[in-house]
Amino acid sequence: xxxxxxxxxxxxxxxxxxxxxxxxxxxxxxxxxxxxxxxxxxxxxxxxxxxxxxxxxxxxxxxxxxxxxxxxxxxxxxxxxxxxxxxxxxxxxxxxxxxxxxxxxxxxxxx
Amino acid sequence: xxxxxxxxxxxxxxxxxxxxxxxxxxxxxxxxxxxxxxxxxxxxxxxxxxxxxxxxxxxxxxxxxxxxxxxxxxxxxxxxxxxxxxxxxxxxxxxxxxxxxxxxxxxxxxxxxx
Numbered sequence: 001x002x003x004x005x006x007x008x009x010x011x012x013x014x015x016x017x018x019x020x021x022x023x024x025x026x027x028x029x030x031x032x033x034x035x036x037x038x039x040x041x042x043x044x045x046x047x048x049x050x051x052x053x054x055x056x057x058x059x060x061x062x063x064x065x066x067x068x069x070x071x072x073x074x075x076x077x078x079x080x081x082x083x084x085x086x087x088x089x090x091x092x093x094x095x096x097x098x099x100x101x102x103x104x105x106x107x108x109x110x111x
Numbered sequence: 112x113x114x115x116x117x118x119x120x121x122x123x124x125x126x127x128x129x130x131x132x133x134x135x136x137x138x139x140x141x142x143x144x145x146x147x148x149x150x151x152x153x154x155x156x157x158x159x160x161x162x163x164x165x166x167x168x169x170x171x172x173x174x175x176x177x178x179x180x181x182x183x184x185x186x187x188x189x190x191x192x193x194x195x196x197x198x199x200x201x202x203x204x205x206x207x208x209x210x211x212x213x214x215x216x217x218x219x220x221x222x223x224x225x
Contacts, residue, residue, distance in 0.1 A: 087154075
């Protein structure tokens with residue numbers, strides 16, 4: 001079942017920050033937020049994940065609200081290569097060996 | 112290191128035939144999962160294999176089956192193909208599976224059923 005809600009599409013100017021929102025109002029205390037992206041004709045790629053603290057890696061930052069009901073993935077300086085479908089996934093850290101991808105947000109980076 | 116390799120990249124089959132797709136995971140990865148991606152249903156989990164055993168299965172009919180070999184390579188088979196089986200089939204490997212991260216996906220096999 002879909003536990004997340006994402007806007008179907010967003011545009012972002014090249015070089016600007018891309019902020020992709022995700023609502024997960026029914027998230028449980030032991031569920032993490034994961035982000036994957038899928039560039040056209042490729043398999044999904046893991047980006048980042050977090051539980052309640054903000055996280056940053058070489059690809060992106062993840063901001064989770066204090067009540068954990070929503071989060072934002074931030075690509076600090078979007079490039080054309082960041083054009084992709086971005087999926088927000090909520091699940092426990094370990095357990096069932098499947099990922100539920102939902103419909104995602106199609107991000108288009110505009111030159 | 113080499114990524115996840117799926118063969119073939121493209122395949123055209125006739126309705127009623129069967130097909131076998133192959134996935135070679137990253138060296139050392141023991142878990143292989145399979146997903147089906149269609150425009151209408153998106154990415155859907157098919158099944159996962161770990162140490163030659165199916166550990167988890169999605170909601171697909173019995174025409175979809177798979178197996179894993181001792182070297183962790185995996186195959187999935189679809190029998191009695193239907194037009195609706197046309198899709199991109201993706202496999203993902205991970206060290207142990209069971210986590211929300213650590214999956215590396217292949218580029219997929221695009222199956223067209225005519």
